[in-house]
Amino acid sequence: MSAEASAINLAARASIWLKPHRIVLILIALALVFCAAFFMRWDWLPQYWEMGMMGIWRALWILAVTCALGFALAVPLGLAQAGGPFWFAVPAKIFCTIIRGTPLLLQLWLLYYGLGSIFPQYPWIRESWLWPYLRQAWPYAVVALTFSFAGYEGEVMRGAFAGVPRGQLEAARAFGMSRWKIFRRIWLPQAFYRALPTLTGETVLQLKSTPLVATISVIDIFAVSSKVRQDTYLTYEPLLLLALIYMTITGILVFVFSRIEARIPVKIG
Amino acid sequence: MPNLATHARRRPCGRRLASNPGAKLIDAFLPASAAGIMELLSPVAPGWGGTLLVGLLHSIEIALGATCLGLMIGTAGAFGKLYGGPVTRDLLAVYTTVVRAVPELVLILLLYYAGTDLINQVLTGMGYSRVDISGLAAGIFVLGFVQGAYSTEVIRGAILAIPQGQIEAARAYGMSPGLMLRRITLPAMLPFAIPGLANLWLIATKDTALLAVVGFFELTLATRQAAGVTKAYLLFYLAAGALYLTLSLFSNVIIGRVEAWSRRGMPSVKEAR
Numbered sequence: 257m258s259a260e261a262s263a264i265n266l267a268a269r270a271s272i273w274l275k276p277h278r279i280v281l282i283l284i285a286l287a288l289v290f291c292a293a294f295f296m297r298w299d300w301l302p303q304y305w306e307m308g309m310m311g312i313w314r315a316l317w318i319l320a321v322t323c324a325l326g327f328a329l330a331v332p333l334g335l336a337q338a339g340g341p342f343w344f345a346v347p348a349k350i351f352c353t354i355i356r357g358t359p360l361l362l363q364l365w366l367l368y369y370g371l372g373s374i375f376p377q378y379p380w381i382r383e384s385w386l387w388p389y390l391r392q393a394w395p396y397a398v399v400a401l402t403f404s405f406a407g408y409e410g411e412v413m414r415g416a417f418a419g420v421p422r423g424q425l426e427a428a429r430a431f432g433m434s435r436w437k438i439f440r441r442i443w444l445p446q447a448f449y450r451a452l453p454t455l456t457g458e459t460v461l462q463l464k465s466t467p468l469v470a471t472i473s474v475i476d477i478f479a480v481s482s483k484v485r486q487d488t489y490l491t492y493e494p495l496l497l498l499a500l501i502y503m504t505i506t507g508i509l510v511f512v513f514s515r516i517e518a519r520i521p522v523k524i525g
Numbered sequence: 526m527p528n529l530a531t532h533a534r535r536r537p538c539g540r541r542l543a544s545n546p547g548a549k550l551i552d553a554f555l556p557a558s559a560a561g562i563m564e565l566l567s568p569v570a571p572g573w574g575g576t577l578l579v580g581l582l583h584s585i586e587i588a589l590g591a592t593c594l595g596l597m598i599g600t601a602g603a604f605g606k607l608y609g610g611p612v613t614r615d616l617l618a619v620y621t622t623v624v625r626a627v628p629e630l631v632l633i634l635l636l637y638y639a640g641t642d643l644i645n646q647v648l649t650g651m652g653y654s655r656v657d658i659s660g661l662a663a664g665i666f667v668l669g670f671v672q673g674a675y676s677t678e679v680i681r682g683a684i685l686a687i688p689q690g691q692i693e694a695a696r697a698y699g700m701s702p703g704l705m706l707r708r709i710t711l712p713a714m715l716p717f718a719i720p721g722l723a724n725l726w727l728i729a730t731k732d733t734a735l736l737a738v739v740g741f742f743e744l745t746l747a748t749r750q751a752a753g754v755t756k757a758y759l760l761f762y763l764a765a766g767a768l769y770l771t772l773s774l775f776s777n778v779i780i781g782r783v784e785a786w787s788r789r790g791m792p793s794v795k796e797a798r
Binding site: 275277278281353354356357358359360361362363365366369370371372373374460463464465466467468471478491492495496498499502503506507 | 611612615616623626627628629630631632634635638639642727731732733734735737738745748749752756758759762763765766769770773774
């Protein structure tokens, strides 16, 4: 029965793709891919393969770390704005406004060139254990991207925290839960479910921000493609491949998040 | 354009700086007194305030142009997606999906090279000589193309949010599609579209910074030059941040006004509660 149902489902799904005009469009797309594969130069690929893989790995690593840290920072930011006393709410609001009101590229350069030029002035910083890290570029990239994610997601979390119905929190208090327990068991999970659909979009936006770190000499996949362009004088091939790589990562991200979203109970609040 | 000249002249200073790392490089910011800061930021010749303001002006020009182009593409795209034939719909779906899945920086590079190449090939094919595309036009075209994909989705959603009865009533009155668009669809979708479009405008002002990577002279590149020459990195990046922030906050005020205007005559949700 279920096999039959899945077969019908499969057939229905296939028939969406097999309308006449779609077949023509798909054939045109295939022809374009074929032309790109045979008439453009791809002989540089084996030479840069390893470097490219490292670049992809580094971009994904930066994405994962900054999203995790940024979300951890966004929760207190959203909480402070949604229900905090004003001496928490006002600084959180100012932080979010500044992060959202200025370009990420500027924030990145401010940290890397601005702060990076201030630090070596102080001997105690140069002698501290942090100095080997502060001399490299990636800590600045991670901090800038984390702040950016926290700024945007903090605003989302504010709305999500504020959107949890009062009755839920009052019921939890009536059960005699402590404030921490209310937060952990009721407020945070429900706010998280509410924020999840926007979290997908924010993560994709964050992925699309990662190539900016190449401008402060972190070797991610974008920097690798720039190097290929410089070395081989090819314009389009590395960029097209780069676009394809980012599209693939975006597709995987959206798919994974939709799977997670499907597991969340629909009726909340 | 004087900016290009200054750009070329000041380059070597920046390179010398880069090869001379260490503590000497950064003395400029911290010991600078208030008077020194004012002198660095002053809009007349020895100060760099004027350069920053010219950069800001270029940023605003590009953002305005790109938003206008994006709105045109977006309106056409939304109508194509809603009322177009199957092929138009599929092509537009490919356009919006691809543009929204690829980083702006990559798109800017691709479109910049592809666009200038294409125009020059068409020109040489028609027997004219090659031209240099101005940075302003290229920036507006590239960012407008990106904005178009996002505004297509925003406007499509806004048109779908119009109560069906209004469109049916317009049809019942025998309005032609053009008249219906002008009198009913566009004004009625505006209150739904403005929050999304306002977001896009703010994104456009910030995306202009990405053009610094391709070497177009706007606020971020102006800041980088000023900081590289004077070595007051922190000061100039903070100043540029303040300028961007002012632009955003000022835009928010204007957007609030426009949104209130577009909602005129509609019942407020607050009163319903």
